[in-house]
Amino acid sequence: MAELFVYGIVLGSIIALGSIGLTLVYGILRFANFAHGDLMTAGAYVALFLVTGLFSWLGISDANFGSLSFGWRMALAIPISMIAIAMLAILLDRILFQPLRRKKSGSVILAMSALGASFIIQMMVLILWGADSLFYKPGVLRPALMLPLGIKIRPDQIFIVLIVFISFATLHLFLKYTRMGKAMRATADNPELARVTGIDTKKIILWTWGIGGAMAGMGGVLYGIDVQLHPLMGWGFLLPLFAATILGGIGNMYGALIGALVMGVAQQISTAYLLPTYKPGVAFIIMILILLIRPQGIFGGRS
Amino acid sequence: MSLLEVKDIIAGYGETDILNNVSIELLEKEIVSIIGPNGAGKSTLLKTIFGLLTPKKGSVKLQNDVITGLSPDRIVRKGMGYVPQVENVFPSLTVHENLEMGAFIRTDDYRDKLNEIYTLFPILLDRKTDKVGKLSGGMRQMVAMGRALMLDPKVLLLDEPTASLSPLLVGMIFEKIIDINKTGVAMMIVEQNAREALKISDRGYVLVTGRKVFEDNGKALLENEEIGKLYLGG
Numbered sequence: 351m352a353e354l355f356v357y358g359i360v361l362g363s364i365i366a367l368g369s370i371g372l373t374l375v376y377g378i379l380r381f382a383n384f385a386h387g388d389l390m391t392a393g394a395y396v397a398l399f400l401v402t403g404l405f406s407w408l409g410i411s412d413a414n415f416g417s418l419s420f421g422w423r424m425a426l427a428i429p430i431s432m433i434a435i436a437m438l439a440i441l442l443d444r445i446l447f448q449p450l451r452r453k454k455s456g457s458v459i460l461a462m463s464a465l466g467a468s469f470i471i472q473m474m475v476l477i478l479w480g481a482d483s484l485f486y487k488p489g490v491l492r493p494a495l496m497l498p499l500g501i502k503i504r505p506d507q508i509f510i511v512l513i514v515f516i517s518f519a520t521l522h523l524f525l526k527y528t529r530m531g532k533a534m535r536a537t538a539d540n541p542e543l544a545r546v547t548g549i550d551t552k553k554i555i556l557w558t559w560g561i562g563g564a565m566a567g568m569g570g571v572l573y574g575i576d577v578q579l580h581p582l583m584g585w586g587f588l589l590p591l592f593a594a595t596i597l598g599g600i601g602n603m604y605g606a607l608i609g610a611l612v613m614g615v616a617q618q619i620s621t622a623y624l625l626p627t628y629k630p631g632v633a634f635i636i637m638i639l640i641l642l643i644r645p646q647g648i649f650g651g652r653s
Numbered sequence: 654m655s656l657l658e659v660k661d662i663i664a665g666y667g668e669t670d671i672l673n674n675v676s677i678e679l680l681e682k683e684i685v686s687i688i689g690p691n692g693a694g695k696s697t698l699l700k701t702i703f704g705l706l707t708p709k710k711g712s713v714k715l716q717n718d719v720i721t722g723l724s725p726d727r728i729v730r731k732g733m734g735y736v737p738q739v740e741n742v743f744p745s746l747t748v749h750e751n752l753e754m755g756a757f758i759r760t761d762d763y764r765d766k767l768n769e770i771y772t773l774f775p776i777l778l779d780r781k782t783d784k785v786g787k788l789s790g791g792m793r794q795m796v797a798m799g800r801a802l803m804l805d806p807k808v809l810l811l812d813e814p815t816a817s818l819s820p821l822l823v824g825m826i827f828e829k830i831i832d833i834n835k836t837g838v839a840m841m842i843v844e845q846n847a848r849e850a851l852k853i854s855d856r857g858y859v860l861v862t863g864r865k866v867f868e869d870n871g872k873a874l875l876e877n878e879e880i881g882k883l884y885l886g887g
Contacts, residue, residue, distance in 0.1 A: 529757070532746065536754045539743040546703070546737065547800065548729040548758040 352499040354618045360507045360576060362594075362614020363514035367569030368587055369594040369606040370521070371439075371562025377538030377601025378558050379451070381460035385442065386566060387584035387591060388471035393435040393567025394574040394583065395475050400427040401486050417495075417505045419487055420575060428513075431571050432564040439563025440556060442467055448555075468585065475581040484579040510572045517565065518607055525603065530557060538601050589630050590617065593637035599647025609647070612636075655714075656681045656839050657702070657733075657808050662711035664701045665863075670709070671697045673863040679808060680855075684830065684840045686871065688847035688884055689860035695843040696738060698860065699810045702841075703735040704728045715808065730758060734806035738813040738843075741797035744786030748777050751785050751796050755803030763803065770799040773832060791822035795829065802833065809833065811842045815849070827853055848885050851875045859884060 372386045405423040406412070414421045446467060450460055494502040525531035530553075537544040537554045545551050573583060594613045598605025613633055620632040640647065657679040665671040671694040679685050687695045700706045702713050704725045712721045720728055725735070743751050752770055756763045771778040774795045780788060785796050794814055801809055814830070815823040823846055831853055834840055844850035851857050854871035859880060867880060874880055 529753075532750050532753060533757055536743045536746055536750075539745050540740055543737065543740060543743065544754075546705070546725045546729065546735055547754055548726050548804070549754065550726070 351619070351622065353501045353503075354622055355615055356497075356501050356503055357507075358615030358618035359611060360510055360614070361618055362611035363511050364569050364573050364576065365587065365590050365594050365614050366518070366607045366610035367514060367565045367572070368584075368591045369598070369610045370518075370603055371566045372591050373595045373598065373601055373603060373606040374534070374538065374558050374562050376595065378534070378541060378555060379447070379460075380541075381447075381457045382464070382592070384461055384464040384588065385468040385471060386464075386562070387586070387588040388468045389435050389439055389563055389566040389584065390570035390573065390587055391475055391579075391581060391584035392438060392471055393431045393570030394579045395479055395570075396431040396434045396567070397424070397427040397571040397574065398479070398484060398486060398579055400430060417493065418509055419504075419506050424486065424571075424575070428568060428571055432567045435567025435570075436560040436563040439559040439566070443555065443559045472581055472585060479579075479581065481581060486574055486579075506575055510576055513568075513572070517568065521561070521565075521603070530554075534558060586630065589637070590614075590633040593633045593640075596637055596645075597640050597647055602647065605647055654681060655679070656683075656716060657841070658712075658714040658717075659698075659702060660712050660714075662698070662701055662708045662713070664697060664706055664708040664711070666706075671863050672701065672708075674711075675860070675863070675865050676711075677858050677865065677868070679839050679841050681807075682834070682837055682839055683855045684834050684842065684853055686847070686850040686854040686857040687841065687843045687860055688850065688857060688874075689866075690884065692862070693860040694863040695860055696812050697863075699735065699812050699841070699843055703733065703810055729804065729806075732804075732807040733810065734801035734804060734808070735810045736794075736797045736801050736812060736814065738816055742785045742793050742800070745784060747782050747784055748788070748796055749781045751800050752803055755800035759804065766803055766805070770802060773802075773829065774799055791818050791825065794818065794822075794826055798829065798833070802838070806838060809838050809840045811840060813843055813845060815844065815846050823849060848875065851885075 368386060368390050372383060375383050401423045405426065410423050410426070411421060412423060446463055447460060450463060494504050497503055525535055533544070533549050534554055534557060537549060537551055541551060544554070570584060590613045594609035595606050597612060598607070598609030613636065616636060617629045617632050620629060655678045659675065659677045662672050662675045663670055675698060687698060689695055697706065701708050704720070704723050707722050712719055714720065715731055715733055718731065720731060743754060746754065752767060756766065776792065777795055777799060780792065785793060788796070798814070815826050818826065827849055830840060830842065842850055851871045851874050856868065856870050857874045858865055859867035859874070867874065869877070
């Protein structure tokens with residue numbers, strides 16, 4: 351059980367990277383971005399292209415860092431994928447969501463067009479990489495460390511949890527202390543008032559997509575390192591992402607982090623009693639329960 | 654000289670016109686109240702002046718500069734502030750952060766201005782690091798006014814600043830309005846507490862179903878029997 355808890359934290363950290371963007375976009379633009387999971391997929395595959403393609407062609411060493419399953423190639427691929435997905439998210443907003451907002455389209459239209467974007471990303475990945483599950487390093491042995499309480503954990507997983515918490519701490523400092531970060535929180539609180547105050551909301555929207563996209567991209571890569579890559583991996587994350595976001599209170603970044611950890615742990619612990627295929631079902635049940643009992647989420651936010 | 658000049662405004666939502674040929678003005682350093690029954694279009698008038706609603710006809714001039722149809726973020730840069738009636742603060746931000754957001758477009762050092770606001774509303778200084786969402790209605794109103802003052806506006810539009818406040822706080826907010834006005838800010842106030850508002854106003858306009866039916870100085874409006882009966886509650 352302790353081991354499942356730890357695995358839950360690992361999964362939860364990855365979910366958190368996705369739900370942060372979902373909650374920020376919802377807080378500021380008021381629509382459910384169903385393509386957010388697929389931004390994670392895209393991030394994972396951009397890193398795959400870099401690690402197995404470009405970097406190998408450039409002759410960057412394939413040696414691993416200590417007992418981790420990756421080395422310099424991945425260390426470079428993570429930030430580049432983050433930038434690429436940030437740009438993809440901004441592009442998506444520019445060509446799809448922004449024109450719809452200008453036409454004053456309702457949130458359902460925006461959500462449906464996000465669904466369309468989701469399918470496009472999935473199909474692009476399918477066309478380029480095929481439908482099989484892939485690994486950054488196929489066939490590599492990934493030995494686990496033994497921790498007290500009989501917990502087995504791979505060094506990769508420790509890395510994942512660490513990098514997620516560092517990212518969240520950085521994001522926290524950014525939102526708390528920088529002018530742009532404060533303006534982002536203000537805009538999420540009340541977009542109309544932000545505009546009246548003179549805050550450049552267009553710039554805020556750009557930053558929101560950029561940060562949300564970069565985090566999602568990183569989440570995808572980390573899931574690829576921990577488990578595997580698959581064209582539908584992000585799609586499968588959609589339910590836990592939404593459940594985590596709603597659990598934490600929509601628009602609330604810290605709530606999204608806690609919500610994601612709860613979702614991760616709940617899903618992993620459920621495998622002690624249920625088949626792992628029911629994991630999404632667990633996410634769904636939690637989401638419905640919250641919507642019934644406390645629709646504003648545990649930590650408040652916008653219902 | 655007219656600081657703000659609103660001329661022949663026709664505006665509304667969709668097909669319905671709420672304002673019919675309304676013309677009003679605000680002179681330098683004045684306090685002007687707009688009173689009238691519910692649904693008279695008072696708030697709509699402020700929204701139209703501030704660019705939240707584009708008028709179908711008519712013009713709005715700020716210091717002889719036509720601002721009709723400009724977006725609120727452009728108008729705020731031209732020296733006009735606006736405090737909406739509801740949702741006029743950022744609830745998850747602290748008092749201090751709310752004030753800082755008011756200065757978002759300032760590129761200079763605005764610490765003196767912050768101190769000025771805290772001198773005006775000393776009670777906010779004690780609650781500086783509290784989230785505004787936790788504060789009472791009266792304090793939120795002070796945060797909202799403080800935020801709007803951060804840009805040194807020449808004109809401040811207040812939409813029902815005392816709505817849903819206790820009588821004690823109503824008096825306090827009006828005192829603050831006088832204090833702000835003394836610093837040279839001209840103010841246009843939409844108020845339900847019409848009698849109180851007129852007491853501190855240089856002039857007042859009475860708006861009924863989207864038309865201006867009376868205008869006079871504050872004292873005269875207060876003493877006008879007809880207006881007293883109809884709009885000031887006897």
